[in-house]
Amino acid sequence: MNSSKLGSFVKVTLLLSTVAAILTGCVNASVDQIVFNEPTEGIGDASIVILGRRHSSDYDTEPEFIECVGDHIAAKDKGIRVVGELEFVNSLYPWFEPRTAPMHPRDIDRLLQQKPVADKMLELNTEYMIWVDGSTERTNSSGSLACGIGPGGGGCFGFGTWGDESNYEAVIWDFTDKAEVGRISTTASGQSYMPAVIVPIPIIAPVQGTACDGIANQLLQFLSEKY
Amino acid sequence: MEAHLLGLMISAPSEKIAYATGLLKCAACAIIVFFLSACGANKVIVEGDFPTPIMTPLPLNIGVWYPDEFRNHEFTDMAKTPQDSSWVVKTGNAQVAMWDVLLAGMFQNFVEMKSAPGHGVMNQVVDAVLIPEIDELQYAIPTQTHVKIYEIWMRYRFKLVDINGEPLAEWMMTAYGKTPTAFLRSDTAAVNMAAVMALRDAGANFVLSFSKTPEISDWLTNMSTESEEVTP
Known part of the structure; x- marks a missing residue:
């Protein structure tokens, strides 16, 4: 590659990086945690399961968020086996439905009194059960955007903005000791913008993604021997 | 050229x-x-996979009879204003699929009856026949409630009869399912998901409440007493 080609490649890369940085909205995030009895040598061959709380009447913990946290943990530490939420809930139906899910670690003993449930739990070899409760809500929105189409072409004009806020809390249950061993909470907020002059340019604040990364990184510190 | x-x-x-x-x-x-x-109306034919319940099956030989209204159940809500949307939600197939799987896992023996139980009707021999009916179904979508969840609520009426159609018990049961809005998920897909959640909840509620329903509890006690008397 000659110097002029290298120069233009660097210019294009810099331009794309700048555009990518500009097109991402800002997010403020904070994470708090309290943990006890952290496993010092990882969790070995055991598995973990991350479940969403769905008993509240006005919100639902998003399944996509639970999947995001699980994927993040599994990607960062290949040694941790994360059982999928739907797989776990289906294999123990109907004991982890919103109506029947245990609300306290001591309720696990009640479940294990049923032999088929105890056998299935043994088969899944779940060491930690992590309950995530929360949601991402739209806090405000303003502006207007109009799009039109005609014989000469189409286009949009206007400006829209909206804010999102994520609040999640993860509670870690030690399945062997039937006890709560940790609590992690995260909040994130951000403002997204959508200016449009012929073409709409979305500048999206990754609020839920930031909350997912925050909570997953803290869980990794708890579960993984590498972190 | x-x-x-x-x-x-x-x-x-x-x-x-x-x-x-x-x-x-x-x-x-x-x-x-x-x-x-x-x-046009939003049309949802509810589809989903329903897991087998993990439990010790009750020692009963139970039959089920699905009335035509149940088997072909559909809920229709026509728009009252131009801003509203009309909905047709067909739950019949999903209802039968869910209850077949649930009852097969919940009872030691489970059969679908050939015909409605009654005097002089040729049918399978069972301890009792369960007849489910859907009394009411309600739904809510974010455009109505301004909350970002889709909801389905159902009320069932169950009848437990003997093979001659004589009533043993009758009780009501509710079920509720909800699902949050998601990026690129259509209204119809979300209503389907909420309906599947409501059906799963119906199964969970049935498992929890069946033996605790007073009339059923009495009938189960009588059944066990009779079997003890027969056993030498």
């Missing part, structure tokens, strides 16, 4: 014009179909 080239020069733009006109017609048709589709 000159004439041939001239012919090409004349024909090429006219083909392009014809092609562009065709494309425009297709686009216009697509736009018209898109706008007309907004006039």
Whole structure:
């Protein structure tokens, strides 16, 4: 590659990086945690399961968020086996439905009194059960955007903005000791913008993604021997 | 040669014009179909996979009879104002699929009856026959409630009868399912998901409440007493 080609490649890369940085909205995030009895040598061959709380009447913990946290943990530490939420809930139906899910670690003993449930739990070899409760809500929105189409072409004009806020809390249950061993909470907020002059340019604040990364990184510190 | 080239020069733009006109017609048709589709009712045929319950089966030989209204159950809500949307939610197939799986896992022996239980009707021999009915179904979507969840609520009426159709118990049970809005998920997909959640909840509620229903509890006690008397 000659110097002029290298120069233009660097210019294009810099331009794309700048555009990518500009097109991402800002997010403020904070994470708090309290943990006890952290496993010092990882969790070995055991598995973990991350479940969403769905008993509240006005919100639902998003399944996509639970999947995001699980994927993040599994990607960062290949040694941790994360059982999928739907797989776990289906294999123990109907004991982890919103109506029947245990609300306290001591309720696990009640479940294990049923032999088929105890056998299935043994088969899944779940060491930690992590309950995530929360949601991402739209806090405000303003502006207007109009799009039109005609014989000469189409286009949009206007400006829209909206804010999102994520609040999640993860509670870690030690399945062997039937006890709560940790609590992690995260909040994130951000403002997204959508200016449009012929073409709409979305500048999206990754609020839920930031909350997912925050909570997953803290869980990794708890579960993984590498972190 | 000159004439041939001239012919090409004349024909090429006219083909392009014809092609562009065709494309425009297709686009216009697509736009018209898109706008007309907004006039029709949202139709959801509920589909889902239902897991087998993990439990010790009750030592009963139970039959189930699904009335036609249950087997073909559909809920219709026609729009009252131009801003509202009409909905048709067909739950019949999903109801039968869910209850078949649930009852097969919940009882030691489970059969679907050939006909409605009654005097002189040729049917399988069972301890009792369960007849489910859907008393009421309600739904809510974010455009109505301004909360970003889709909801389905159902009320069932169950009858437990003997093989002659004589009533043993009758009770009501509710079920509720909800699902949050998600990026690129359509209203119909979300209502389907909420209906599946409501059906799963119905199964969970049935498992929890069946033995605790007073009339069922008495019947189960009588059954166990009778079997003890028969056993030497």
